[in-house]
Amino acid sequence: MRPALEPGDWLLVDPTTRHWPRRGTIVVVQQPASGMLVVKRVAARPGDTIRLPGGARRLGPAEAWLIGDAADISVDSRTYGAVSFDHFVGRAWLRYGPFGRPLSLRRRGARRPTR
Numbered sequence: 001m002r003p004a005l006e007p008g009d010w011l012l013v014d015p016t017t018r019h020w021p022r023r024g025t026i027v028v029v030q031q032p033a034s035g036m037l038v039v040k041r042v043a044a045r046p047g048d049t050i051r052l053p054g055g056a057r058r059l060g061p062a063e064a065w066l067i068g069d070a071a072d073i074s075v076d077s078r079t080y081g082a083v084s085f086d087h088f089v090g091r092a093w094l095r096y097g098p099f100g101r102p103l104s105l106r107r108r109g110a111r112r113p114t115r
Helices: none
Strands: 012-015 026-030 037-044 047-052 053-056 063-067 088-097
Touching: 037 047
Parallel strands: none
Antiparallel strands: 012 088, 026 037, 026 088, 037 063, 047 053
16 A cells, blocks of 8 residues: 555554445455455445446445555455455554654545545
8 A cells, every 4th residue: 555554554443434435545354355454445435337447337335446556566456356345344544653654544645625
């Protein structure tokens, strides 16, 4: 998840979310194939349509499309497909360490949404 997260970063995770968070949110999930905990960013939510090579796919009512920030090396939904909410562990809420690094989880260069 570089540059937003670096190996060894400490995250406070909110497990109380009852549905997929908004697009752009960093989440912790169990990888569908292996069950390993991974950190990804929500790219599409339930009901969204995603464009794939060979066509488009509409996500089901409990599915999300997750991507890593380092697209060229990330193993994410482009590899294992849509992720069911059953694999959701929590929303990354805060990076609290190691000390000396900024605490923001926003992607560098990302703009805040305007209202």
